[in-house]
Amino acid sequence: xNSRPSQNSGNRTSEEGRDNVTRLSEKREKILEGxxxxxxxxGYSASMDAIAAEAGVAKQxxxxxxxxxxxxxxxxxxxxxxxxVSAGLTAELLALDARSFVRKIAQITLxxxxxxxxVSLLRLIIGESGRFPELSELYVAHMVKPGIExxxxxxxxxxxxxxxxxxxxxxxxxxxxxxxxxxxxxxHGKHAMPMSRxxxxxxxxxxxxxAGEQGKQSS
Amino acid sequence: xNSRPSQNSGNRTSEEGRDNVTRLSEKREKILEGxxxxxxxxGYSASMDAIAAEAGVAKQxxxxxxxxxxxxxxxxxxxxxxxxVSAGLTAELLALDARSFVRKIAQITLxxxxxxxxVSLLRLIIGESGRFPELSELYVAHMVKPGIExxxxxxxxxxxxxxxxxxxxxxxxxxxxxxxxxxxxxxHGKHAMPMSRxxxxxxxxxxxxxAGEQGKQSS
DNA sequence: TGCGTGCTAGACTGGTAAGTATGATTGATT
DNA sequence: AATCAATCATACTTACCAGTCTAGCACGCA
Numbered sequence: 264x265n266s267r268p269s270q271n272s273g274n275r276t277s278e279e280g281r282d283n284v285t286r287l288s289e290k291r292e293k294i295l296e297g298x299x300x301x302x303x304x305x306g307y308s309a310s311m312d313a314i315a316a317e318a319g320v321a322k323q324x325x326x327x328x329x330x331x332x333x334x335x336x337x338x339x340x341x342x343x344x345x346x347x348v349s350a351g352l353t354a355e356l357l358a359l360d361a362r363s364f365v366r367k368i369a370q371i372t373l374x375x376x377x378x379x380x381x382v383s384l385l386r387l388i389i390g391e392s393g394r395f396p397e398l399s400e401l402y403v404a405h406m407v408k409p410g411i412e413x414x415x416x417x418x419x420x421x422x423x424x425x426x427x428x429x430x431x432x433x434x435x436x437x438x439x440x441x442x443x444x445x446x447x448x449x450x451h452g453k454h455a456m457p458m459s460r461x462x463x464x465x466x467x468x469x470x471x472x473x474a475g476e477q478g479k480q481s482s
Numbered sequence: 483x484n485s486r487p488s489q490n491s492g493n494r495t496s497e498e499g500r501d502n503v504t505r506l507s508e509k510r511e512k513i514l515e516g517x518x519x520x521x522x523x524x525g526y527s528a529s530m531d532a533i534a535a536e537a538g539v540a541k542q543x544x545x546x547x548x549x550x551x552x553x554x555x556x557x558x559x560x561x562x563x564x565x566x567v568s569a570g571l572t573a574e575l576l577a578l579d580a581r582s583f584v585r586k587i588a589q590i591t592l593x594x595x596x597x598x599x600x601v602s603l604l605r606l607i608i609g610e611s612g613r614f615p616e617l618s619e620l621y622v623a624h625m626v627k628p629g630i631e632x633x634x635x636x637x638x639x640x641x642x643x644x645x646x647x648x649x650x651x652x653x654x655x656x657x658x659x660x661x662x663x664x665x666x667x668x669x670h671g672k673h674a675m676p677m678s679r680x681x682x683x684x685x686x687x688x689x690x691x692x693a694g695e696q697g698k699q700s701s
Numbered sequence: 702t703g704c705g706t707g708c709t710a711g712a713c714t715g716g717t718a719a720g721t722a723t724g725a726t727t728g729a730t731t
Numbered sequence: 732a733a734t735c736a737a738t739c740a741t742a743c744t745t746a747c748c749a750g751t752c753t754a755g756c757a758c759g760c761a
Contacts, residue, residue, distance in 0.1 A: 290708085306612060308527060310748060321709050323751085332749070383612070390609020392669050393525060393602070399669040407665060408675050431677065431685035435658040438665070442657030445664070446626060450611050450618040456627050458650065466650035473696035474689040509738080529718055540739045545720070 294318045303383035361423040369464040372440040382448045424475025513537045522602035580642040588683040591659040601667045643694025
């Protein structure tokens with residue numbers, strides 16, 4: 264179990280002639296990558312020995328870059344949240360008509376179902392939201408809130424649809440999408456209750472467009 | 483930390499004259515109740531000593547009723563799933579008109595936000611869905627699938643609405659509701675992005691009714 | 702050449718936890 | 732009164748783990 268030979272046997276093989284700063288961040292990078300794999304696979308209970316081994320680095324090196332397990336974990340989640348912050352929702356999307364816009368948003372959101380890292384991160388953040396409420400609040404503040412707000416802003420601004428409460432409507436759309444990811448992938452529901460993404464997307468698009476249309480006619 | 487005096491000091495106080503079977507299940511019950519509080523509060527990493535102490539029972543007694551920690555955990559989750567299996571969705575609800583029906587379903591689902599046990603169970607099952615995939619599959623099979631199927635059956639049968647894909651529509655509704663619980667309570671999002679249940683419910687009801695109406699007119 | 706820095710492997714400390722073992726107590730049964 | 736089964740408190744074994752410590756190695760710099 265811990266008989267990992269660890270390729271680099273204590274010496275710096277000649278091919279690394281970079282400056283200090285670069286080397287420093289290289290180790291830090293390796294540690295974060297190892298921590299990513301181990302934490303996402305095993306949860307917070309993963310051992311620091313396992314992380315050091317996975318990173319191909321001495322345990323002491325981990326502690327020279329991160330104060331303790333908590334700090335490493337928090338730094339990793341921070342990093343992951345940065346990485347996943349929806350770069351989507353910008354510029355060209357906003358120019359789309361309502362039908363294409365909603366469909367595109369849905370496709371982008373659901374495409375993350377294929378990303379093991381994203382699915383594991385979701386599970387980890389929800390699972391540790393008792394022990395680390397700050398981290399789940401970070402997730403909400405950095406990934407959920409901006410996404411819903413942009414979606415709501417689009418719904419409010421677009422001429423083709425009108426909702427009495429665009430904020431709440433945005434939540435319905437977002438919730439339907441994210442919960443699909445949680446049900447199918449995080450909770451392994453795809454075997455017991457399979458459903459194609461297209462069917463979900465079509466339903467969402469229909470509901471939004473029909474309801475948005477209706478909103479225009481009344482009031 | 484473990485200086486808990488444990489009221490009952492090794493003797494059965496006279497007021498319990500029940501038969502063996504009753505006493506047996508009484509202990510088992512106490513253990514499960516202690517395990518419930520401790521597991522839901524601390525997650526699977528809770529210690530067996532803590533559980534025994536919380537249950538007011540000797541550790542050995544725990545092991546005489548449950549093979550090991552895994553079995554106790556699984557038995558507890560089973561029990562909790564049974565307890566939460568939506569007794570709703572029966573009889574009188576089905577007789578309601580579409581608007582009242584959807585609203586009622588939504589209110590029932592969201593009312594669980596106030597239930598600490600339900601919120602903690604959700605967090606626990608999702609968090610441990612990596613380590614215990616069977617349990618999350620149990621959750622899906624026992625709580626999610628029946629609920630969505632009943633909802634879909636209603637949508638399919640009701641005359642007032644028509645959807646091209648009632649199954650998918652049911653998922654949208656369910657996802658919007660459950661994700662609201664997860665966001666607001668499990669992930670502590672209610673401070674960063676507050677929203678009243680009524681607003682969400684109104685949006686869902688509007689979307690469902692407008693879209694269901696539209697489905698009738700076309701096709 | 703010699704020093705400092707960042708790293709390495711590995712041992713160690715102190716604490717916690719799962720599961721087992723022991724021996725006593727108690728109430729029910731015979 | 733003797734026995735049995737369930738329970739109790741406590742201590743033990745084994746294992747893991749966070750975090751520290753040691754001693755040595757390799758590279759860069761002066």
